[in-house]
Amino acid sequence: MRLAILGGLLVALIAPWFVKSDSTLAIAIYGFMAASLAVSFNLIFGFSGQLSMFHAASFGVSAYVVTILVTSYGWNFWLAIPCALALVVVLSLIVGTICFRFKLKEFYFAVVTLAFSEVLRLITLNWNSVTNGSLGITVVEKPALWTPWGTLTFSSGVSWYYVTLALLVVVFVICQRVLGSWIGQCLAAIRLNDQLGETLGIDVFKYKLLSFAIGSALAGLVGAFYGFYAGFVEPHYLSITLGLDIVAMVLLGGINSLIGPVIGALLLTALPHMIELSAELRIALYGAILIFVILVMPKGIMGLLSSRKNAA
């Protein structure tokens, strides 16, 4: 498996040499960002067992904060990011503390995080003076990175390709390290039988909160970049539909691994472009895939592959 992942990474690194089409690059870029969202979401969902509907909100809030700091206050892009992440962490700590102190389980956790997410979206939609309401904010600036060899401006497709690929790698590695550490053992206990975990000395509340905060912060990291690539931020970034797209990606790829969400995200991002579909039917397709996966292959694509391996 390791080898396959490294192989895929290698292919991804050299692909822009062969693929020159801008639109294909754009698909890859959106795909990498979706994959980062899916991987960070799965830390909370697949590995800790908490169905969070707050992921899109973390993503959107961060996108807005970075955009506002840069466009309205002239901040440097790279300084704005930690600021946005700090806010996302604070928000997720508040929401998480409330939910986990009250021991909300599964479904009710999903509903309450959804409610908090909607509240944030409504604030974004209506706080016209700061967020420009439903019109959103257009972003013209492009981030620039100072290096000893000159300033790199991220404006071309190829530069964004590598930036988002790097982002995906960073998110992936962070999640992998967390899961490989003692935290991963605690999260497994929480996911499978938290009562047992408690009697074995695991502070269930603390680790649920930790996984929720880390996952949400990583979503925020993606959000920071997304607005600057897409060229605008809008309240829809915090919508329930985006949250559900992420769930669909993770379920499609497989909730029991970190690579599953990557596959699911890349597939679902590329799919509408491979089949000529109107916008409405694309949404119908997502819905149909979600239903299909839950009923027929709950462990996703990676689940199918690994059971094939076990059976062989």
Added chain:
Amino acid sequence: MTQLILGQLLNGIIVGSLYGIIALGVTLTFGLTGIVNFALGAFMMLGAYSTWYLYDVSHLPYPIAVIGAVAIVSAVGYVSDLTLFRFTRGNLVNGLLVSIGLISVFEALILAAFTTTPKDLTYVMPGAFHVAGLFLPKIKIMVCLVFLAIIFGTYLALTRTWLGRAAFAYAQNPEAAALMGIRTERLQTIVVVYSTALAGLGGGLYASMYSLEPTIGAAYILKAVEAAILAGVGSVIGALGGGIILGVSENIGSVFFPSAFRDAYGLVFLIAILLVRPSGLFGDKS
């Protein structure tokens, strides 16, 4: 000022009864199949569009159009249960995800068939009563009365008829009910279909008051779920109560606070009730 508040109070009751009828479907489905069916909003939307189609395009009289719409929605509900919901019994998370997937499918199909151009049926019963300086559109009064009648009818059915009491028994203790010879699977399907019929009726009547777009279901199901959880999932009259509390709060709230907050009341109630009294205002503290 009192007139304004009174007017908003009435609006709140009317909107609240619409929330209530869908919340009733939510609560019945939860009690008997163990999932919260978010797709009921989409079924409401289907009911609204079917009514519009039958009335505007097929030129059937309005009441017949509504009945036809309920029949269509029930049929769709039956098929959905057979093919989808049957496999998610008792699994709240899967039920949530599947029902939301269904919403996307329904919305997209209606969108593709009828475009985003809002449909308008609001001329069905024009005119209003003028009572004590208040303007009460006839259609809204009628709708409210129909909803209240249905909800009380459902309550009576649950407590007086054999089927209703079987449903009650099942909700309390599924194994015992099955051992008593109650055809539990059939019961579950009946409840699912009835809930979709309720939502369809809600939609059909909604169509006479507001203009239609494929996305109307989403806002209403969230409100209905909020109302159901606020009341306590499992309580029939409570569903109506929850809906009205929500509707009235939203409308009266808009008098004193910016209307931007309208949608927030329900969310705040939801969070508060789940944290403080998860069994709901009218539910058992079990």
Added chain:
Amino acid sequence: MLLNIKNLTKRFGGLTAVSNVSFGIERGEIIGIFGPNGSGKTTTLSLIAGILKPTSGEIVWKGEVINALTPFEVAQQGLVKTFQNPQLFPELTVAEHMRIACHLHVKRALGLGRLKTLLGKGATGDLEKTLSKKIDQMLELCRLYKHRNDEAGALSYGGEKMLGVAMGMVCDPELLLLDEPASGLGHDEITNLDAVLRDLKTHGVTLCIIDHKVGFLGRLADRSIALHHGAVIASGTTAEVLANDAVVTAYLGKKHA
């Protein structure tokens, strides 16, 4: 005194499950708690473990009152409880169960050094190897070694209970609270359990065991108490308690004159 229970009472609404229970546990002994069904034995253990909060009374552990601690804090203090109905992690193997149970051990061994595990498996060097050895040692002790890589759900009922004991052991407890470890076990499994528990005592672990099986616990426990309707009706050496009239009556009914 390692654990001192003083006037422990637990009321659930109108029902008094545990009534003014007092007893002490010295380090190194095996304490038995006898009593028919509904006498408050499991409730007492749940109170000690922090799963339930007492209505009144004190739970004093090594001189400190621990009434307010959460279950995981109690475990961290060295007081570990097992479940009467075995609790497992679905789909995980026996070894994986044990690895998760190593949480406290790792925490105590490395402290903040655990953060190094975030730098990748290589950085912590021999951690996994040391843990593996400890796990194997414990599985041997509990006669579960041959099931090391089996799914825990595939174990026999007795095996599952033994796994619960093994997981408890790997938390390096000073006092192990065992809730009916022998219930549901067949004759051979009980002999096995007896041997394991005696081994644990030799290892330096203090045991507090609830059980129905008078024969099994009678042979094992040094001192005992007997509960009936939530109150202590006898305490002392196990032989004394089992000979006590009130205890016999509680279990078997009145003696015929």
